[in-house]
Amino acid sequence: MTDTPVLSVRDLTVEIPTRHGILRPVDQVSYDIRAGEILGVVGESGAGKSMTGNAVIGLLDPPARITGGEVLLKGEPIHDIPRSKLRRLRGKHMGMIFQDPLTSLNPLLTIGDQLTETITEHLNVGQDEARKRAIAALDEVGIPAASARIGSYPHEFSGGMRQRVVIALALCAEPELVIADEPTTALDVSVQAQIVALLKRLCRERGVAVMLVTHDMGVIAEAADRVAVMYAGRLAELGPVREVITNAHHPYTAGLMASTPLASVGQKRLKQIPGAMPRLGALPDGCAFHPRCEYAQDKCRREPGPSIEACDGRAACWFPLGTTQKEDTVA
């Protein structure tokens, strides 16, 4: 394996022009994902985590468009290439797993048809070979009796099995990068554990780089190697998962971790962050988090948060929480 990250996102900015001005759902986001690594992207709804995934894979719905920064796949820029070329890359080099497995499968085609279509489209193989590979792919994601189920339609599968089919579909052309957008949100706890274990295994065995977008801290803690926390379109914090969860540098991350019921076991009240995420059209001046931040100072109200590199390499915050007073970080 080379040292070039599979995916490298540099200062990515997405803008949506509207009647009331330009919205910026993704604002100067930078991160890398290496082969065999799972990068968790967390944030609340509207933080821009799905939009980042869609921008990377070139599936932004107009009028949303990339207006700045670059996306490099194995060192090659892919953010400004023609749609037809991007179409060849998608599937072959990048796989996508969406939240709702029922809407991402075609209900009128058997899963075998959908798999073989993807395989023949991207790999230079014949129908018979494609069918064999489709069965192998279903087998690999743990669908029992794969050769018998290949002629089934999506509605004949349960939710968890359907998500497995979607994963098989994303992986059948052997991509280097998989973007999983809330892959377990629609599933039950026990099935979620199965899918997370499957993603981890595939990532490890095949050396695929995975971008795992979710709002579930527990899933991130168990699956991800590194985690990126997003707030109002910007990266708030980026670092190794254990560090970020146990010792957050950004007050938003600290608040987010503390407000999960798991963090307050045995306590009468949950910790809470006051207020809600601002709308994109009405972002406050200065750091977008300052109205909800208990550590906010004058500088935070005046100047936008610094970039992660300009700060301590971890958090985009003027006054990152220190490593010394750990108890004070959750309040």
Added chain:
Amino acid sequence: MSALISIRNLTRRFDVSKPWLNRVIERLNKAYLTAVSDVSFDIEENSVYALVGESGSGKSTIGKIVVGLTPPSEGSVKINDTDLATETDAAKIEAVRDEIQMIFQDPFASLNPRWRVRDIIAEPVAAKGGDTAGLAERLLEQVGLSAADASKYPHEFSGGQRQRICIARALASEPKIIVCDEPTSALDVSVQSQVLNLMSDLREEFGLTYLFISHDLTVVRHMADRIGVLYLGRLVEEAPRDALFTDPKHPYTQMLFDAAPRMDAFGREVDPPKGEIPDAINPPSGCAFHPRCPIAIDRCSKERPEMRLLGQTRVACHRAE
């Protein structure tokens, strides 16, 4: 201790047969889905009783039966010793109904987009011809919104604020019991904690009793006093919160706990649970969990386990000890 709600041998079947002509031509029998099967438990006054389970476990159906949105097929639900399904005295039914309200999962679907917030909140009182002057404003402040919000429409609020409006509406008729069906599943973590704290505060202030339905073990652990675990319509285990979380007796409960993601389990390699919830139309014989159970024996596939009392825990398992 008196039980405010007493549920005995509750069963609810849904007819999922094909149309009669298809049945005649294809020689099919009638098909029934048993959503709730022989469930019994009590809810104490001023406590939080949580029902947990995965999809298809029947937790929402029980909630609907308790508020009277759907009748039971067998068994009874008694609220203050009144059974809504069989009671004939209209005044008594009315009195019990006044005491129950419900909060639903999706705050985007449960508020009428064409009504002003004031009318939405006052509706439970207005429908009975009660006095609604200033009611909505007062309740809005109680749930952490401002009185000026009363003349707005639901679309002007975020998800968490809408759920607060739903809570205000549920409080309007001054109920004793609130059935909460996944009240925070549609909300973000930071907003979820706000809503859960609000619900705890209101419970103390008004002496409410919650039937709290959720699939999220972490939320249940925070909110509930007593927890019932459902699997395929059957109550498999029931215990006070601490007893359940420190010492789960039923293999299904243990499996759920193991599968739930944890924040301190970095890179944990779990052995994920095997299989999925079986088809509720043709449930497995004996104990419904036996095909997935790691400690199942012959008896489990033949004989449905009765509820047994083990310490503080009631558990339906042949092998639990």
